[in-house]
Amino acid sequence: MTNSTEQAPGWKGVVNDWAADKETFNVPWGKLMMWIFLLSDTFIFSIFLTSYMTVRMSATAEWPMTSEVFALTIAGQHVPLLLIAIMTFILITSSGTMAMAVNYAYRGDRKKTFILMLATAALGATFVGMQAFEWSKLIEDGVRPWENPMGAEQFGASFFMITGFHGMHVTAGVIYLIVIANRVRNGFYEKKGYDIVEITGLYWHFVDLVWVFIFAFFYLW
Amino acid sequence: MTHIAIADQPEEELHEPSSFVTKYIWSQDHKVIAIQYSITAIFVGLVALVLSGLMRLQLGFPDSFSFIDPSAYLQFVTMHGMIMVIYLLTALFLGGFGNYLIPLMIGARDMVFPYLNMLSYWVYLLAVIVLMASFFVPGGPTGAGWTLYPPQAILEGTPGAGGGILLMLISLAIFIVAFTMGGLNYVTTVLQARTKGMTLMRMPLSVWGIFIATILGLLAFPALLVSAIMMLLDMTVGTSFFMPAIVSLGEQLDYSGGSPILFQHLFWFFGHPEVYIVALPAFGIVSDVLSVHARKNIFGYRMMVWAIVIIGGLSFIVWAHHMYVSGMNPYFGFFFATTTLIIAVPTALKVYNWVLTLWRGNIHLTTAMLFAIGFIFTFTHGGLTGLFLGNVVIDLPLSDTYFVVAHFHMVMGVSPIMVLFAAIYHWFPKITGKHLHTGLGKAHFWVTFLGTYAIYLPMHYLGFLGVPRRYYAMGSTEFVPDSAQDLNASITVSALIVGVAQLIFIYNVIRSLRKGEKAESNPWGAASLEWQTPDTPPKHGNWGPALPVVYRWAYDYSVPTAKQDFIPQNMSEEEVERVDDSETSSTEGGEDVKNIGDEPVGDNP
Ligand code: HEM
Ligand SMILES: [Cu+2]
Numbered sequence: 001m002t003n004s005t006e007q008a009p010g011w012k013g014v015v016n017d018w019a020a021d022k023e024t025f026n027v028p029w030g031k032l033m034m035w036i037f038l039l040s041d042t043f044i045f046s047i048f049l050t051s052y053m054t055v056r057m058s059a060t061a062e063w064p065m066t067s068e069v070f071a072l073t074i075a076g077q078h079v080p081l082l083l084i085a086i087m088t089f090i091l092i093t094s095s096g097t098m099a100m101a102v103n104y105a106y107r108g109d110r111k112k113t114f115i116l117m118l119a120t121a122a123l124g125a126t127f128v129g130m131q132a133f134e135w136s137k138l139i140e141d142g143v144r145p146w147e148n149p150m151g152a153e154q155f156g157a158s159f160f161m162i163t164g165f166h167g168m169h170v171t172a173g174v175i176y177l178i179v180i181a182n183r184v185r186n187g188f189y190e191k192k193g194y195d196i197v198e199i200t201g202l203y204w205h206f207v208d209l210v211w212v213f214i215f216a217f218f219y220l221w
Numbered sequence: 222m223t224h225i226a227i228a229d230q231p232e233e234e235l236h237e238p239s240s241f242v243t244k245y246i247w248s249q250d251h252k253v254i255a256i257q258y259s260i261t262a263i264f265v266g267l268v269a270l271v272l273s274g275l276m277r278l279q280l281g282f283p284d285s286f287s288f289i290d291p292s293a294y295l296q297f298v299t300m301h302g303m304i305m306v307i308y309l310l311t312a313l314f315l316g317g318f319g320n321y322l323i324p325l326m327i328g329a330r331d332m333v334f335p336y337l338n339m340l341s342y343w344v345y346l347l348a349v350i351v352l353m354a355s356f357f358v359p360g361g362p363t364g365a366g367w368t369l370y371p372p373q374a375i376l377e378g379t380p381g382a383g384g385g386i387l388l389m390l391i392s393l394a395i396f397i398v399a400f401t402m403g404g405l406n407y408v409t410t411v412l413q414a415r416t417k418g419m420t421l422m423r424m425p426l427s428v429w430g431i432f433i434a435t436i437l438g439l440l441a442f443p444a445l446l447v448s449a450i451m452m453l454l455d456m457t458v459g460t461s462f463f464m465p466a467i468v469s470l471g472e473q474l475d476y477s478g479g480s481p482i483l484f485q486h487l488f489w490f491f492g493h494p495e496v497y498i499v500a501l502p503a504f505g506i507v508s509d510v511l512s513v514h515a516r517k518n519i520f521g522y523r524m525m526v527w528a529i530v531i532i533g534g535l536s537f538i539v540w541a542h543h544m545y546v547s548g549m550n551p552y553f554g555f556f557f558a559t560t561t562l563i564i565a566v567p568t569a570l571k572v573y574n575w576v577l578t579l580w581r582g583n584i585h586l587t588t589a590m591l592f593a594i595g596f597i598f599t600f601t602h603g604g605l606t607g608l609f610l611g612n613v614v615i616d617l618p619l620s621d622t623y624f625v626v627a628h629f630h631m632v633m634g635v636s637p638i639m640v641l642f643a644a645i646y647h648w649f650p651k652i653t654g655k656h657l658h659t660g661l662g663k664a665h666f667w668v669t670f671l672g673t674y675a676i677y678l679p680m681h682y683l684g685f686l687g688v689p690r691r692y693y694a695m696g697s698t699e700f701v702p703d704s705a706q707d708l709n710a711s712i713t714v715s716a717l718i719v720g721v722a723q724l725i726f727i728y729n730v731i732r733s734l735r736k737g738e739k740a741e742s743n744p745w746g747a748a749s750l751e752w753q754t755p756d757t758p759p760k761h762g763n764w765g766p767a768l769p770v771v772y773r774w775a776y777d778y779s780v781p782t783a784k785q786d787f788i789p790q791n792m793s794e795e796e797v798e799r800v801d802d803s804e805t806s807s808t809e810g811g812e813d814v815k816n817i818g819d820e821p822v823g824d825n826p
Contacts, residue, residue: 019421021771024412029333033409036439040401043443047490051447051483055462060478146459146475154478157460161451 034199038206045210048165049217052158059152066219069138069150084219087130088211091170094123095208098201105197110184113197117181120204124174131167135160159218166214169207176200249335250761251320254342256652258316261342265349266309267723272301274720281713283694291693292380295364298691299381300356302367303389306495307396308349310637314502315400315438316345318644319407319431321652325751326428328416328769328791330762332406341403348395351388358384366691368492371463371484375456377470387456390449397442404435416750418771422526423790425749425775426519429526430505433533434498440537441494448487455479485547489540496633497536501529503640504571507593509775510643511575513747514590515582516786518776520574528567535564545613546620554613561611565604572601583779583786587745588662592643595670596636603632606681621691624684627677635673642669642726649733650740651751654758657737661729665722672719679708748787749775 018024025032056063067080074082101116142149143156180200183189189196245253276297279289289297320338324331332338355362364380365373373379374386381389411424411432424432451462455476463484464476504525512519519525541549541557575597584590606628609615619625642665649657687700695701742757755765769791777788784798 015422016420021418021420021423022413022415024421029409029413032413033334033405036405036408037401040405040439040443043440044447047444047447047487051451051462051487054483054486055480058478058480058483060466145454146461152478153461157454157462161454161460165450 028195031195031199031202034202038202041206042210045166045213048162049213052162053217055154055158056152059154061148061153062151064148064150064152064155066221069141070134070219081219083130083134084215087127087134088215090123090130091127091208091211094120094127095205097123098204102198102201105184105194108194110187113194114181114185117177117184117197117200121174121177121181124170124177124204128167128170128174131163131170135163162214162218166207166210169210173204173207176203247339249331249339251324251331251335251338252652252759254338255317255319255321257342258312258320258345259318261346261349262309262313262317265304265353266313268353269301269304269309270720270723272297272304274717276301277713277716279693281710292361292364294693295366295691296362296380296385299364299366300362304352305634306367306499307393308352310499310633310641311400311438311495312345313641314499314637315407315431315435316342316403318427318502318506319435320403321648322427322751323407323410323431324414325754325759325763326425326749326775327411327414327419328750328764328771329410329414330764330768333409333414334406337402338406341399341406344395344399344402348392348399351392351395355381355385355388355392358388361385363389368485368488369452370488371452371455371481372465372467372469372476375452375464376467376474387453390453390456393449394446397446400438400442404439407431407435408439416768416771419750419790422523423771423774426505426508426522426525426529427502428505429529430501430503430508433529434501437494437501437533437536438498441491441498444487444491448484448491452484482544482547485544486541489543490537492543493540494533494536497532499633499637501533503596503637504529506644507596507640508575508578509749510589510593510640510647511578512776512778513647513745514585514587514593515579516585516746516778517578517582518774518778520577520580521570522774522776525571525574528571531567532564535560535567539564542611542616545616558611558613562608565608565611568604572597572604585745587646588657588659588666589643589647589745591663591666591670592639592646595666596639596643598670599631599639599673600636603628603630603636607632618687619684621689622684623680623688623690626690627680627684630677630680631673635677639670642666647745648751649730650744650757651742651754652758653734653737654740655733655737656740656744657729657733661725661732665725665729668722668725669719672715672722675715676712676719679712683708746785746787748773748777748789750790753789753791 070084071078071080072082073079097116098120101113101120104112104116138156138159143159145153145157145160147153148156177200180196184194184197244250248254248257275286275289276294278286279294320332323329360381360383362381363369363374363385365386369386369389375382379386411428415421415424451460454460455462455464459475461476461479463481464474464479465481466477467474508519508525539557539560541553542561545554545557579594606624610619610625610628646657646662649655683705686702686705688695688705695705740757742754743752745752750769750771751759753769754763770793771790772793773788773790775790777783777790779786780788782799782801784800788797
């Protein structure tokens, strides 16, 4: 009766399958909505990064050496990008704990899910804390959104803006994780099913992925 | 985990809101939210209309109105443009008609996340309030032009450079949040909540237009959001994203090394798709209105769908045609001129299909139909001048003249407004259960339609003379003859008449609500689902006890063997009464339309 059940060759068949009635994607509403939101958010971050690259190219003053700026001095040793490497590692680890949480959620293990989600949130909070430390270091060095003793003032401006925007995403994610984790523990989703954990996970993985791009474009370039 | 399509799950008991507040104010019903959106949008639209009247008074009769000084003029231009494009058209098409039509047309009980949907409206209202507040801050609203180009937008010397521009940027950011909440809902609802039998390729074109426009919005508004954030930072914190080293009012400012051109790119990366955010829903809605009132299926349904999709995609790679005068590498100019002309191909195809839908149709000249046909005229007209402006060499002399003002008003000002009126006249009986007065409606149409031409045709000529846009007064120049002033006066008179004529419409609405003729449930004999609801206006939950089941596309009009001249989408093949029962399988009629999803359809005259 509906087109979806009829066979059609080639391109037409593809269109018919995608156009089938009721549901285009075989996923719950919330999950699809998260995907679409993340697509939109991808555009936001892409535009931030593109703008940063444009501004960097049009800046009149010299762009500072990022490996110099983002270096830690440990025991008299100058180690470039150390803090960032640790932060990136922490965030990627948190993606791992999140993935495990999703796995346990679908198995119905509420306690493990709860613990793993809290661990994810804790790693995220650590990341934000280290970010704050890095900000304070830059501020000590005299970098401000409107000035920069090391060269182009756009450096500080884009750095604070983009990492700040990303940091807000991480912070929101931490709160989101804690709320959902608590509900999981209380058995709120016993009837509805545990898709919500996966949806939270989608958001979290996205925030991690975005960080990898910020890392690549901001610190390594 | 096995996942069961929502449409296949047993329905839960619907919660009926019982108090006035939950029913009409904090309502989560998509129909109530749609009406809230529409009323708010029309209200701000009227503010924008009044502003345009004030501008015209100044242009037609310079120096006669002491309260319009050059700053005020610029503020009027800016607020008029921004309100019309974003707060009226975008909100009314997507928040208003999107909300009302999507669930009804695809056979759903509501949007997938009604609570988010409700929030979307209230956040939109907040954006409107913040915008309106800028009229009352010291210095008044911003006068930077709706494009808000820096550096001037935030510099001393531009009207509203303090609070005005600040509130404008904040209001835009809030609007984007509101739009995102609504937009996620619309897209997910269309993709996931269609009733049984409602394949994507059976959806009415209205839904297609709104659906693709919403996707464009979700991908284009980020550019506006990011540029608004960066401009806010430039303004308040003193960063230099968009600000080069600059001397303003004799003073060296504390900016250096920013890129004003970057803002233009970001703005138009949003701005051009924005044109299609208001145009695509208009395309969709007008297709449905034309088809219903011509008692004929839409010509080339599949082509129309693909054209909408392709136009939507292309609209992201044409933006720099707004920046030819900003200076760019000639190869870029060449690229953007080419893509601009390519986008004209699917657009022209749609126009042909509308005309071919009318061709030998049984045309009922209802008010809605008049506005729909009016749209074909104004849109074709504006589209043709667009071909001129898309070419670099022709755009350079015409840019920033009244030719441009005439072009964009025809194509994205008047044309979507025509469709909005068509839509209101068409769906009003379903929304309110009352008929609008036809005589008043037709008077409204003719004054608006003819008035449009009286306003904008002469502007093309003024543009050729070289009259610049956004000018408070021309003073005396060598290239503009004195007669241009007479033309300006006549444009102003027409604009005022058109403006006042909108009162006919408002009167008509109020009159009908109070003592209008009661409407039956399907007065136009339309086939699409929203006309098949058990109640008019549809009640909470839309469909009574059981969801409708869809058997066919939305355009079964004048099917040769059927007794009635339309077959509703939810009527199965067995229920259709045929003229001659012994010959039901004559391939001309029933069979042909039944498999609409598989065949290239509509090509049979
Ligand atoms: C009776 C209806 C209307 C009249 C009389 C009118 C009149 C005007 C006038 C006089 C200007 C200023 C021209 C200048 O000095 O540069 C203007 C600008 C503009 N109008 Fe309208 N308009 C009308 C409807 C609309 C509608 C429906 C839209 C919706 C898209 C619209 C969008 C704009 C825009 C975007 C601008 C440019 C603002 C700017 O330059 O920053 N107008 N209009
Ligand atoms: Cu454009």
